[in-house]
Amino acid sequence: MTLRSLLTALAALPLVATAPVLADTLKTDCPPEALGTARVLTLGPEAGQAYGSVQHPRLPLKPHEVVLTFDDGPRPDTTPEVLNALKAECVKATFFMTGDAVTQYPDLARLVVSDGHTAGMHSYKHDNMTALSPEAQKEDLKTTQAALKATLGADAAPFYRFPYLGQTEHLLAEAKAQGITVFSIDAAANDWEAGETAVSVTNRLMNNLATSKGGIILLHDWQPVTAEAMPMILKALKDQGYKVVHVNWTR
Numbered sequence: 001m002t003l004r005s006l007l008t009a010l011a012a013l014p015l016v017a018t019a020p021v022l023a024d025t026l027k028t029d030c031p032p033e034a035l036g037t038a039r040v041l042t043l044g045p046e047a048g049q050a051y052g053s054v055q056h057p058r059l060p061l062k063p064h065e066v067v068l069t070f071d072d073g074p075r076p077d078t079t080p081e082v083l084n085a086l087k088a089e090c091v092k093a094t095f096f097m098t099g100d101a102v103t104q105y106p107d108l109a110r111l112v113v114s115d116g117h118t119a120g121m122h123s124y125k126h127d128n129m130t131a132l133s134p135e136a137q138k139e140d141l142k143t144t145q146a147a148l149k150a151t152l153g154a155d156a157a158p159f160y161r162f163p164y165l166g167q168t169e170h171l172l173a174e175a176k177a178q179g180i181t182v183f184s185i186d187a188a189a190n191d192w193e194a195g196e197t198a199v200s201v202t203n204r205l206m207n208n209l210a211t212s213k214g215g216i217i218l219l220h221d222w223q224p225v226t227a228e229a230m231p232m233i234l235k236a237l238k239d240q241g242y243k244v245v246h247v248n249w250t251r
């Protein structure tokens with residue numbers, strides 16, 4: 001090797017070294033023992049599908065893969081705690097927000113998205129769509145879309161979950177026509193029931209997941225018991241070998 005070629009090689013070294021060093025720096029934000037997000041499942045413009053084995057076919061997930069979803073937020077007294085728990089384990093989730101909550105707490109809705117999570121719709125005021133006329137259902141979807149768009153712009157996902165999982169043929173058809181993906185669930189924690197504790201919610205979810213073999217998990221970020229249970233739930237997922245999949249979309 002000539003001196004010139006040696007110098008040239010040495011000069012090139014820092015450039016070559018930059019990428020791995022940067023990658024390592026990013027990695028250190030996430031402790032090696034963290035649960036982490038195993039992969040991203042991107043739903044394309046062919047969407048307009050409905051997923052979740054309680055009412056529909058399953059998402060294309062492998063056994064033991066789970067998708068974390070949180071309904072009814074964002075709420076200032078509990079959502080930040082949920083976000084902190086997710087961040088500590090480097091896990092990305094999907095939040096089905098009501099238009100009303102997004103309008104009340106726009107900064108919190110933006111924080112959810114800037115933390116890297118997906119923001120989907122959950123009606124405007126959590127009305128049961130099965131009790132509304134087809135026109136009122138369509139109007140509710142329109143108002144919800146406008147509320148999320150006003151706050152989140154292009155970050156508002158074309159994802160929808162029916163309040164109470166009370167789906168209607170009319171709104172399912174409307175969602176399909178607009179390319180909106182509808183999310184039902186595969187496993188719940190019943191974290192909305194009275195008298196639950198962090199332990200009971202965690203145990204129920206893990207039992208239900210053992211039956212469903214993974215899939216879409218339903219939680220509620222406005223429930224104090226859920227905010228409290230999140231570190232325990234994420235630890236149980238990790239200990240039992242579940243892999244977290246983040247669902248995103250592309251147009």
Ligand SMILES: [Zn+2]
Binds near residue numbers: 122126163
């Ligand atoms: Zn709900």
